[in-house]
Amino acid sequence: MIVHRPADSRGNPKRPWINSYRTFTFPGYFDPRYRNFGHLRTINDDRVQPGGHVPIHEHRNMEIFGYVVEGACRHTDSHGKVMDIPAGAVQRMSTGKGISHTEGNATETPNRYLQLWIEPNVLDTEPVHEWHQFTREDKLNRFCDVTEKLPIKQDARLLAGIFTENYELKLNEDRRYYLYVVLGGATVNGIPLIEGDGLSFVSESELIITNPNESEIILFDLV
C-alpha cells in the first residue's frame, strides 16, 4: 500500500524568525491522523531567518538527524559544541540520557534544515553528537546510506539521493518505507510529487522514480 501525503496537508506553525512545515504531530501541529510512521516520529522542515534560534532545551531518548538543505545551521549543545553545519551535511544527536541544545542561524542568509526524529530501541544511553558532510556525488542517482556514516540506535536507515535520471529500488516487503521530497519534483510509482510531498510504503516490493528534476529525496527504511 502506498499513501500520498501532499505537501500542503502538512502543519505550518511559524513565527517571524522561523517557518516550519511538519509532517507529523508535534507541539505546534496537532493532528491525530498523522502522529508517526512506525519509529519515524518527526519530519520538521524548518526555515530560519538570520539570527534566529530556538531556546535552549533538552531532549532525551530520541535519535535526531539534522539534514541541512540550504545555508548553515548553527548547532550549540551542552557538550560545549558550537558549530555551523553546512548545506549537504547531516548531524546526528543520539540524545540518550539527555542533551541540551539549540539550533539556529548565525549567518546573514536564511537557512533550511530538516529535523528527523526516530525512536531508539535502547534507552538512557550516553548522548552523542556527530556530523558528516555528504557531497552531491555521494547522492547522485543513488540512495546514499546516511546511517552508514551516522549510525543510529534503531533498526532503521536514512537514505538520501539526488536524482537526474530514472531510478528503481527493490524494497523489502516485510519492512516499511517513508519517502520525502526535499527538493525538486519527480514521479514515484506513478504518483507525481512536489517538494514537501511524502509517500509511505507498506508491503511494497519496488520504488520507481521517473521524470526527476534535480530531485533530492530522502527515504526512511523502517522495521
Added chain:
Amino acid sequence: MRNSDWRKSKFEDKFANLNINQQELDRMYRVHLREQEAMQGLAMPLFSPFGGPPTPESTTPAATGLLITSADFVQGSVFNSGTTTELGTNGVDGFTIASAGPNQMDEGYIGYDLTTALNDSINAAYLAAGIDPNNSEGYVWNATWGAGSTITTGLIKFGYQNSTPSSFYIQTIDPADPTWVNTGYDGTPLVGTFLFPLTITIYTPLTDKNNWC
C-alpha cells in the same frame, strides 16, 4: 562581590561553553530564581491537598476560566504515547497517564475538530491573556479538572492550533520536576486520570513552553 552577584556568576559559569548571549543568560537566571522559589514551596507538603508537593501558585488575579467540555470537540487522542490512554467514546472524556514516558514529549492529549463555540472561547481567552491565537506554541495554564480526576487543580501546558479543523494539545505538568518553568523544557508529565470538563486560566508570569526543536 555581593552574595547575589556571586550566585549569578556561578549560575552563568555552568553555561560558559554554550555561547549564550548575556540577555539570554539574564533571562535564564530569572527563570532559575523562580525555579528556586518553587522548590522552596515544595518543602512545605502541608500546603498540598494531595499529600505531595504543592502546585506553584499563579499570580493571576481571579479570572473567568476557559471551559472545555467533552461536547466541545469531536475526537480525543493521545499523542504518540506509550502509557497514555484516551477515555470514553471517541476519546473525549479525558485521558489516563500510567507513567512518564522515556522522553519529554511522550505523554500528551489532543482534542481535535473543535466546535465553533470553543474556538471562539479559546480565541477570546488567548487575546485576554495577550497571546496571538495563531501562535501554536504551548503556554502554562492553571487547570481545574472534572470530578473523578486524580487531581482537582494543577498546571498544564496548553497549545492551540487555529486551523480547520482546529485542535488543542494538553500536557500535564508534574511540579516536582522544576524544569517546567523553563522555556523549551517540557519537564515531567503528571501521571493520573484527567477528566473533562476542564477549566483553565492563564498562568502568570506568562510561560511560553516553546514548540521549536
